[in-house]
Amino acid sequence: MSDRVRFNVGGKEITTTRNLINQQPDSMLSTIISDTWNKSNSDSDDKPIFIDRSGDIFHYVLEYLRYGSIFLPTSIPTEMFTRELEYYLLKYDVLTITDGDQRFAAQKKEHDALKKKYADIQKKLWTAKQEIENTLKETEEDSENES
Numbered sequence: 001m002s003d004r005v006r007f008n009v010g011g012k013e014i015t016t017t018r019n020l021i022n023q024q025p026d027s028m029l030s031t032i033i034s035d036t037w038n039k040s041n042s043d044s045d046d047k048p049i050f051i052d053r054s055g056d057i058f059h060y061v062l063e064y065l066r067y068g069s070i071f072l073p074t075s076i077p078t079e080m081f082t083r084e085l086e087y088y089l090l091k092y093d094v095l096t097i098t099d100g101d102q103r104f105a106a107q108k109k110e111h112d113a114l115k116k117k118y119a120d121i122q123k124k125l126w127t128a129k130q131e132i133e134n135t136l137k138e139t140e141e142d143s144e145n146e147s
Helices: 028-032 035-040 055-067 078-087 100-146
Strands: 004-009 012-017 049-051
Touching: 004 055, 012 055, 055 078
Parallel strands: 004 049
Antiparallel strands: 004 012
């Protein structure tokens, strides 16, 4: 039996390893690639296993299995992703799932903080410039008065 397994999920063919799928042995995915399942449903070892779900989201399901956390694009809400994880009977921790909206909010917060820091630095530089100009002007005036 090959170490690789092929799926056709919603018309999208995806190849991955049995080791990745078997990380969660109680999952539906692990069950459908098992020897027992394959013996009772032996069409052909060459055909991909068809699953009538979203192939685009399945890609992220595999990424979640691979890394134990995921950064979802804005096009996939967390609720939709967790529904897929539940369909495949995969265990997950919602704290390890970050969707695009959360990431955008975090990036905006960071951007706003940097923008404020930049404005503060500009203000300090302007103040320092004014102080230097005033000091130079006073020095010039003192030099002229001494002459």
